[in-house]
Amino acid sequence: MRDFRQLSAGKRLPTSVWYCRSRLGVQLGHTGYSAQMNEQGLNPVIDAGLAQQDLFPIREVSRLTGVNAVTLRAWERRHGLIQPTRTDSGHRLYSQADIDDIRRILGWLERGVAVSKVASILARDHGLAGQAGGAAGAWGRWQQQIRQALQRFDLASLDRLFDEVFAACTLDQVFAEVFMPVWHDLAAGHGGYGQASEWLFLDQFLRGRVSTRLQLARAPRSRMVLLAPLPGQCHELELLVTSLTLGSDEVGVTPLASGQPLEELALVCERLTPNVLVLFSHQPPTMELTRRLTRLVAGLECPLLLAGEAAELAQDSLAGSPIACLGAQGSVMRQRLRQFLAGQLDT
Helix, strand or coil: CCCHHHCCCCCEECCCCECCCCCCCCEEECCEECCCCCCCCCCHHHHHHHHHHCEEEHHHHHHHHCCCHHHHHHHHHHHCCCCCEEECCCCEEEEHHHHHHHHHHHHHHHCCCCHHHHHHHHHHHHHHHHHHCCHHHHHHHHHHHHHHHHHCCCHHHHHHHHHHHHHHCCHHHHHHHHHHHHHHHHHHCCCCCCHHHHHHHHHHHHHHHHHHHHHHCCCCCCEEEEEEECCCCCCHHHHHHHHHHHCCCCEEEEECCCCCCHHHHHHHHHHHCCCEEEEECCCCCCHHHHHHHHHHHHHCCCCEEEECHHHHHHHHHHCCCCEEEEECCHHHHHHHHHHHHCCCCCC
16 A cells, blocks of 8 residues: 655545555545544544544645635645645645645735735745755654643643753744744634633743843843834734844844834934834735835934845835845844944845
8 A cells, every 4th residue: 555645745646545444444536535424524533544644635624724625725726835635536635744834824814914925935934944954853843742732731841842942953943943833823823722822821931931031141232223013013922032033242132012103213213222223024014004114214313124024025115215124034134134234235
């Protein structure tokens, strides 16, 4: 019997493929799954077998993610976002990686990113994962352990995992590759009963840990960066992680609280006299917001920079403006910030 895990996305499975009878006792043929369903319309034996084989039918993926089958097919046909395995009779089978991508897509859509823009974000993330090689496997195992600890609301295990990951990974990897993917998946809110509580538990834990590290890193620096969220466009944790990411031995970062009025940033900068003001957001700027930013620049006595996915999505529209884009990846943001402060990065 062929192992489904050996099939790459987009390939078709022959109709004659059988699940191992000792495990499933069901044949996959032109008529779909021929076995007795339970009262919810699901077959627990099939579901267990699919989970073992890491492939799921579209109805199960819809149940797990909250995305209906029509939308999943549209994402595949129109945008090329998900490419499930196909049987020769046309049945779609999704891997766990596909499901993870669907949850990432939901996260970006809920942040206001257009579905047409999500493909490039996913491609970038997949490219980074490919460069990571074997490290990606370790990241996945840590993510699974974090999820298990959250299901138990086990603070001691989260503490241990946080210290373990920090000892083994770079700062960027700790958050971008291990903790924040779990946080984003839970924030999407499609995992059913208890997920909201798990997200709040993780969010509170990470805010506490990141705040502690920011306090420990607080000391006079030669350059000062003021970091502010665009109104209503990010969570406190995202801002704190960005503060930690942008800081260095030469650069100190002061984050402002969520809810900071955009129109009063000129006053705050006048009092604090930072070298630069960085605005952070994961949502694409609207025309109205762009006009507000243009008015803000006119009243500032320091340069204005944009960070987060908003910077990636707005690079073309802001080209030639007084606003510089730092990007969304930790290492890229740090490098561009250093270049800007050294006078080597143009807007």
